[in-house]
Amino acid sequence: MPELPEVETIRRILADRIIGKQVKGVQLCLRKALRNTSPEELARGLTGAVFTGVKRRGKFLILELKAAKLVFHLRMTGQLLVVKAGSPPPKHLTLKLALSGDEELWLVDQRKFATIDWLPRGGDYPRGLGVEPLSREFTGQRLAEICQGRRTPIKALLLNQQHIAGLGNIYADESLFRAKVRPDRMAGSLSAKEVRRLHRAIRAVLRESLIAGGTSVRNYVNAEGKQGAYQNELKVYGRGGEPCVVCQTPLERIKIGGRSSCFCPRCQS
DNA sequence: ACCACATCCTGTTAGC
DNA sequence: TGCTAACAGGATGTGG
Incomplete structure (x- = not known):
């Protein structure tokens, strides 16, 4: 996690x-x-x-x-x-x-x-990782290229470290909610507007979590043994069945690529 | 090339 | 109450 x-x-x-x-x-x-x-x-x-x-x-x-x-x-x-x-x-x-x-x-x-x-001799490792989502190279255009022509669900693509490096189940779900995009949407089917929203959402969610010191939802603690605070800001992750914070519709939980995914069927389309 | 699924682990929780 | 089974999931490997 x-x-x-x-x-x-x-x-x-x-x-x-x-x-x-x-x-x-x-x-x-x-x-x-x-x-x-x-x-x-x-x-x-x-x-x-x-x-x-x-x-x-x-x-x-x-x-x-x-x-x-x-x-x-x-x-x-x-x-x-x-x-x-x-x-x-x-x-x-x-x-x-x-x-x-x-x-x-x-x-x-x-x-x-x-x-x-x-x-022992250094070298560049790890290899094969995708773009750093908080770097300058991660632009809306870059995300559009990553999504382009792909039939895989957008959630699975966000979790694939070869495309974007650093997102896991928590921030993939939270980013998709913020962007109002369903996790099971085919990546290539996202409109330019949706891609732009998702790009901004990913960066905002990661930045806000970083400021909060991360998410302590299971056993995460930092190197000094202290918990983060972003678990208090989660909108959908782990909240399947609970009401959407925006529209009160019960959040749905589905499996994508073997991972549970929570989303609002009304807010995310 | 692309996708789905099992695997590795153990602590926690849901269900009977 | 006490047991068992499901679940959590990042990366990797396999099979379709």
């Missing part, structure tokens, strides 16, 4: 808290989370290294070291936490890094889907 606003919130905190810190120890508690190298290789490469930057690409978090990169994807329930050294280890601890300054960086993940990639 950490989507763009949540990952960006974590990024900002990590940038503040770990840049300049040195890795003193590496403890990988869940082997399978580390995808592309061995635990020994990771420990050898990380120990003694200093964090020089923290970046985000889509929902990926990229911790930069002098030459290397440590890349996390939190999937649904992953949490990255900066804690005092010696704090009692939580259930579902996946990775623990001891840092200089008596702090630790934890990757905690209840569902064990989070991934770790170690790139």
